[in-house]
């Protein structure tokens with residue numbers, strides 16, 4: 032039997048495809064790839080499979096090991112680093128069919144869900160119950176639980192409840208060999224801490240048990256506009272000193288406006304636009320007190336505190352940071368985790384890059400602790416202008432280099448940022464390589480990523496060469 036026939040036997044003909052059109056759809060994630068990428072990587076899979084059960088996932092991995100063919104796990108493909116994009120063709124494993132909510136323990140506030148469940152479906156289910164999600168990503172309307180476990184795991188709610196992994200009691204995973212195991216904080220050969228953020232190269236998340244947070248007596252969003260970014264920054268640090276928000280987000284939008292209507296000519300003018308918004312939850316007295324402190328602090332730093340109705344509107348829109356895409360039409364992002372004290376410099380640097388490259392930029396910063404910020408500037412490019420777009424993609428390197436200078440790191444690696452793993456997290460890189468060798472002897476699970484960028488020819492691209500290439504591309508873009 033051929034590989035395809037073996038897969039058909041397990042999955043049925045509705046769930047295995049080698050149609051050209053379908054394979055093309057699965058050849059990229061959120062970020063469209065410049066066509067030149069095909070010189071190095073075979074991003075189009077040979078086969079697309081859609082398992083519905085964990086046993087099917089296990090069987091697919093066993094077949095892949097038998098034929099030594101790569102398997103690329105994929106959730107909703109909202110992560111723009113190439114993690115869900117094949118490097119050497121092979122089998123594309125679409126995990127969105129694992130979409131069941133398996134158990135909801137209302138007494139103890141635990142929910143067990145499959146890896147392909149979309150966050151919004153859990154949010155909907157919990158509505159009307161006495162429980163809520165402690166943390167979730169701002170891509171919740173479309174991204175999957177397994178996808179977030181495999182990547183960053185920081186987002187809304189992290190300020191109060193920590194990382195996603197801190198809110199998971201156990202998970203069922205498939206190891207690259209196809210063996211299914213249950214993991215927790217202490218398990219071997221893989222524990223939760225090692226499995227989380229492993230970008231689909233060490234295991235596949237089949238199901239996860241999430242610890243929920245009890246709904247509090249009071250919940251109130253807040254919103255203030257600032258004419259000076261500096262004011263919004265100072266206010267955010269003071270708010271963190273004096274109150275305990277569930278979520279605190281800073282958005283600076285001046286530079287987008289600057290390039291659109293030309294009324295703002297310089298970075299200093301462009302600083303005129305920033306908003307601070309977020310959510311308090313707690314006892315009624317706590318929330319009332321924190322809201323009062325927020326109002327006082329915002330006023331002290333020149334903020335214009337908006338009424339509750341507008342704050343609710345902003346909060347309800349929190350899952351749509353890509354609204355600016357309509358101006359693009361292509362959005363390039365580069366998420367970095369940076370010390371909060373570096374935020375001002377990183378914002379100025381992003382504006383500088385925007386000016387140099389002619390890209391509009393909107394900025395979002397989610398405080399993940401009083402000391403750290405998940406910073407993701409959104410740059411507007413246009414993939415329909417291929418050469419210019421290619422030069423724009425080098426912006427990711429510029430931002431990560433700057434973040435590392437400030438003591439920060441890339442928020443993920445995938446294919447495009449794998450070169451930054453060593454300087455961002457040297458010890459973790461060593462551990463990931465050790466686990467990869469131990470757990471994936473045939474190197475079939477999502478190969479050529481995270482700790483290396485290995486081309487379809489089997490060669491790992493040398494980091495210094497890649498680095499030089501991107502710097503040259505950026506310089507070229509400036510004169511184009």
Ligand SMILES: Cc1cc2nc3c(=O)[nH]c(=O)nc-3n(C[C@H](O)[C@H](O)[C@H](O)COP(=O)(O)OP(=O)(O)OC[C@H]3O[C@@H](n4cnc5c(N)ncnc54)[C@H](O)[C@@H]3O)c2cc1C
Nearest residue numbers: 106107108109110114169170175177178179183186231236
């Ligand atoms: C508008 C927007 C807002 C965002 N906000 C946030 C945010 O607040 N916080 C944040 O961390 N990220 C954020 N992201 C990035 C992205 O949405 C998240 O990383 C998301 O969790 C990815 O989930 P996904 O289902 O789309 O995974 P995919 O993009 O499909 O895959 C991501 C990686 O995980 C692997 N993978 C997918 N599913 C599994 C699985 N079940 N088991 C093992 N590996 C798997 C893939 O191989 C790939 O390497 C945002 C993105 C956008 C576009």
